[in-house]
Amino acid sequence: MDVWLAVAQVATLVVILAALHRPLGDYMATIYTSGKDLKIERGFYRLIGVDARSDQTWQSYLRGVLAFSAVGVLFVYLIQRAQAVLPYSLGFPGIPEGLSFNTAVSFVTNTNWQSYSPDVTMGYTVQLAGLAVQNFVSAAVGIAVAIALVRAFALRRSGTIGNFWVDLTRGTLRLLLPISVVGAVVLIAGGVIQNFNGFTDLTTLGGGAQSIPGGPTASQEAIKLLGTNGGGFFNANSAHPFENPTAWANLFEIVLMLAIPFSLPRTFGAIVGDKKQGYAILATMASIFLVSLTALTILELVGAGTAPAAAGGAMEGKETRFGIAGSTLFATTSTLTSTGAVNSMHDSFTALGGMMPMLNMMLGEVAPGGVGSGLYGMLILAVIAVFVAGLLVGRTPEYLGKKIGPREIKLASLYILVTPTLVLTGTALSFAIPAVRADVEGTSIWNPGLHGLSEVLYAFTSAANNNGSAFAGLTANTPWFNTALGVAMLLGRFIPIVFVLALAGSLAAQDKVPATAGTLPTNRSLFVGLLVGVTIIITALTYFPVLALGPLAEGLQ
Amino acid sequence: MSSARTATRHYWVALRAMLVFTAVLGLAYPLVITGIGQLAFPWQANGSPVTSGGRTVGSALIGQSFSDAEGEPLPAWFQPRPSAAGDGYDAAASSGSNWGPENPDLITAIADRRGAIAAFNGVSPGDVPVDALTASASGLDPQISPDYARLQVGRVAKARNLPAADVRRLVESKIATRDLGYLGDPTVNVLDLNRALAEMDG
Structure with a gap:
């Protein structure tokens, strides 16, 4: 019974996304290739001093990304520090230095890791002027970088890859803002709050006291999901009834998270002039998604482990209105994109069930991944896949008519190495430095035994992959975690972007080589199989040992 | 330069x-x-407020406690799920327990809750449903399963001197089916049920 309900729910999602990805994908292709600026955009470019017609080299594009992000970090940092004197702060004090740094980095890198509990920390001004703005622009930056890479595949002998400021502006104004407006209104209709009421104290029906929160939640909720950001207005995130009030709203939020990432392959196909290339990427993403979702749903429905067995099911940390199937679909969506929102507490999942969100992030968030970052991550893996295929048959690999030479493969390999290095080093240092270990074990870890290691591993996996979800029992508002996770988020976001844009520069400069009998067709099912294989093997080889120490050991004991 | x-x-x-x-x-x-x-x-934008007896008593979306000052459950009201938000249903501090599946605290809590709920309602420990034994993700879950609502009928009816059949009918009328027929689980909103109960009791 439960299984069929879960299948019906997924089928609904598939139908919605299938109907959505064509118009949305084509619309995005139009946005990013159109030669025309809207009137309001022309005004904006004049205001900020940008010539929209001048394209940038990859170095200049990168400098734009980094400058904009650096200003973003500084801006969000300062606004938090100044909270005490800002209006609508709900009486909360300024945020301390370490936490401000962590949060600023977190929102600018599209991670939305939250070391704090928003209910008791952040006033409305910080949430709106600081955090919500980054929800939009960090998402627009991710899409811009992906589009720059896609464009590079289509360009020939070009020294430039587009204009960052134009891509940033169009993504924000033509894509994210209009969909967020519609999304926010739908969410309000479903029960998500949108007011500036602060807390309302009342006497409950049973005679007790309760303080009901207010806040401009729906406007933030829509972009939090659409931009695959994930930072909750409330501590319980999308499990909070004011963020996610009903089962249908839950499905709507899942659609918001997946809409852009699952439509970008269509955009990719349209821009490179071969829709089938887009479908091959889409098929790869969808296969991994469905397998991962099935695994998590079965694990949670079975409910192995001492506590779930004692209670008669894995309902600790899950909401009644979503049930198990609504929780596992949300968790899979959130961690296979870079969202990191939660509607159930991953820390309380069964041991092997809790490993699935971790594994999803370890795959590099490419199925379908965050807005933009998922597509560029998957294209990097495609470059690796054609290289592997080239080694097998002894030919110079090419992808979309571009030769994959030593420079390209070096950049792709370096990209692949960044996040595992950050995850494994961060986790190892948490236990290797004696003073840090004492603090991690004494203050931060919540669950005893093997599960405690999983909490730390989850935190670094989430930060380095810019996801933002957590095994939330971990107390992360400590000097070690605020700093180490902040660094992991920064490096995990921008070093891969450097390699992606460098790759874009080198691809754009090449001419196209014509396809020959020896060219591996990258728009057929054989390539999809190869790409799935490469994605899984790279991840499995990298992370199997550490998973064996944490969730695997806990699940098999 | x-x-x-x-x-x-x-x-x-x-x-x-x-x-x-x-x-x-x-x-x-x-x-x-x-x-x-x-x-x-x-x-909706203002938090789906619920009124009873001319005053606002809560939100249709936010669960609340029906306990005395010591935190003991009041027998005359239907009880919500366990909550890890503050001292229980603290709407200003939403939170799950974050206890892992092998955490001894969780295993003990489930056993204690099973015993306490069975004794409180005068039923067999084996009949207590899973949502009554586990804390929700938000700590503010406004709903319980129809099974947990039905299990409480006898105790509530007795505490209020009402015919059990009337209370049972009320519970059945308050069961919300799945959204679109297949999304989520069937639920009973505890505040809504208790408000209707208070009206029925005059």
């Missing part, structure tokens, strides 16, 4: 862009959404 100037120029553009984006996305956007929400869906 020229590269330093280019770099400075990028920051200058970035700063101005951030200021404009903040005005549009951080200020205008939420204000417009608030305006639409307050005009089109004022009840």
Whole structure:
């Protein structure tokens, strides 16, 4: 019974996304290739001093990304520090230095890791002027970088890859803002709050006291999901009834998270002039998604482990209105994109069930991944896949008519190495430095035994992959975690972007080589199989040992 | 020199862009959404308030405790799920327990809850459903399963001197089916049920 309900729910999602990805994908292709600026955009470019017609080299594009992000970090940092004197702060004090740094980095890198509990920390001004703005622009930056890479595949002998400021502006104004407006209104209709009421104290029906929160939640909720950001207005995130009030709203939020990432392959196909290339990427993403979702749903429905067995099911940390199937679909969506929102507490999942969100992030968030970052991550893996295929048959690999030479493969390999290095080093240092270990074990870890290691591993996996979800029992508002996770988020976001844009520069400069009998067709099912294989093997080889120490050991004991 | 100037120029553009984006996305956007929400869906936008006896007693979306000052459950009211938000259903501090599947505290808590709920309702420990034994993700889950509501009928009817059949009928009338017939689980909203109960009891 439960299984069929879960299948019906997924089928609904598939139908919605299938109907959505064509118009949305084509619309995005139009946005990013159109030669025309809207009137309001022309005004904006004049205001900020940008010539929209001048394209940038990859170095200049990168400098734009980094400058904009650096200003973003500084801006969000300062606004938090100044909270005490800002209006609508709900009486909360300024945020301390370490936490401000962590949060600023977190929102600018599209991670939305939250070391704090928003209910008791952040006033409305910080949430709106600081955090919500980054929800939009960090998402627009991710899409811009992906589009720059896609464009590079289509360009020939070009020294430039587009204009960052134009891509940033169009993504924000033509894509994210209009969909967020519609999304926010739908969410309000479903029960998500949108007011500036602060807390309302009342006497409950049973005679007790309760303080009901207010806040401009729906406007933030829509972009939090659409931009695959994930930072909750409330501590319980999308499990909070004011963020996610009903089962249908839950499905709507899942659609918001997946809409852009699952439509970008269509955009990719349209821009490179071969829709089938887009479908091959889409098929790869969808296969991994469905397998991962099935695994998590079965694990949670079975409910192995001492506590779930004692209670008669894995309902600790899950909401009644979503049930198990609504929780596992949300968790899979959130961690296979870079969202990191939660509607159930991953820390309380069964041991092997809790490993699935971790594994999803370890795959590099490419199925379908965050807005933009998922597509560029998957294209990097495609470059690796054609290289592997080239080694097998002894030919110079090419992808979309571009030769994959030593420079390209070096950049792709370096990209692949960044996040595992950050995850494994961060986790190892948490236990290797004696003073840090004492603090991690004494203050931060919540669950005893093997599960405690999983909490730390989850935190670094989430930060380095810019996801933002957590095994939330971990107390992360400590000097070690605020700093180490902040660094992991920064490096995990921008070093891969450097390699992606460098790759874009080198691809754009090449001419196209014509396809020959020896060219591996990258728009057929054989390539999809190869790409799935490469994605899984790279991840499995990298992370199997550490998973064996944490969730695997806990699940098999 | 020229590269330093280019770099400075990028920051200058970035700063101005951030200021404009903040005005549009951080200020205008939420204000417009608030305006639409307050005009089109004022009840939802303001937290789905529930009134009883002429006063606001809570939100249809936020669970609340039906306990005495010591935290002991009141037998005359249907009880919600266990909550890890503050001291229980603290709407200003939403939270799950975050206890892992092998955490001894969770295993003990489940055993204790099973015993206490069975004794409180005069039923067999084996009949207590899973949602009654586990804390929700938000700590503010407004709903319980129909099974847990039915299990409480005898105790509530006795505490209020009402015919059990009437209370049972009330519970059955308050069961919300799945959204669209297949999304989520069937539920009973505890505050809504208790409000109707209070009205029935006069």
